Amino acid sequence: MSTARTPLRLRPLTPDDVPAMDVLERTLFGAAAWSPASLAEEVVGPGRWYVGAQYGSGPLVGYAGLWFDGYDAQVMTIGTAVEHQGHGIGRVLLDALVARARELGAPSVLLEVRVDNEPALRLYQRAGFERLGLRRGYYQPENKDAWTMRLDLTQAPGEGSTATAGPGDETGDRA
Helix, strand or coil, rough: CCCCCCCEEEEECCCHHHHHHHHEEEEEEECCCCCHHHHHHHCCCCCEEEEEEEECCEEEEEEEEECCCCCCCCEEEEEEEEECCCCCCHHHHHHHHHHHHHCCCCEEEEEEEEEECHHHHHHHHHHHCEEEEEEEECCCCCEEEEEECCCCECCCCCCCCCCCCCCCCCCCCCC
C-alpha cells in the first residue's frame, strides 16, 4: 500500500493496539521502552487519551498519549516509526493532543523532552512550546537530562506563534 496516495488517519487506541505499540516502543526507545503491561495501562488509564496514526487500514505508523489531571494536560509520549519520520506525522499527533487538551479545558500542555532530541525540540518549539527548566537525569536508565516545556492554551490557537511543521520535526519522545 502506497502511503503517498492513502491519507493518514488518526484513531483512538485500544488495548488491541498494544502489540503494535510495543514493537514501535522497543524500536524507538530501546532500554527506556515501556513494557507491554505499562502500555496497556496507559491506553485505558484514568485521564489518559491515546491516539494512533495509520495509512488506511495499514499498520500503526505513530502513536501519542495525553494525560489530563483535571488542570494541566501532559504529553506522555509521541512516537513515529523510523521509516515514517520526517513526513509530519509527529506534528499531526501533537496537534491532536493539543486539540484534545483544549477540548478538556486545560490551560496548558506540559511535556519533557530529552535535551539531545533535536527533531522533537524543533517540533515542540515550532508548535509554540517554551522551555521552563532542566530536569537532570530524568530519562532512565540512560540518565539523560530533559527540558520541561509548556504550551499556554489560554491564547487563541496560533496567537503569538508561527507554528509550522518542518521536515525532520519528529522522532520518538516521551514524557
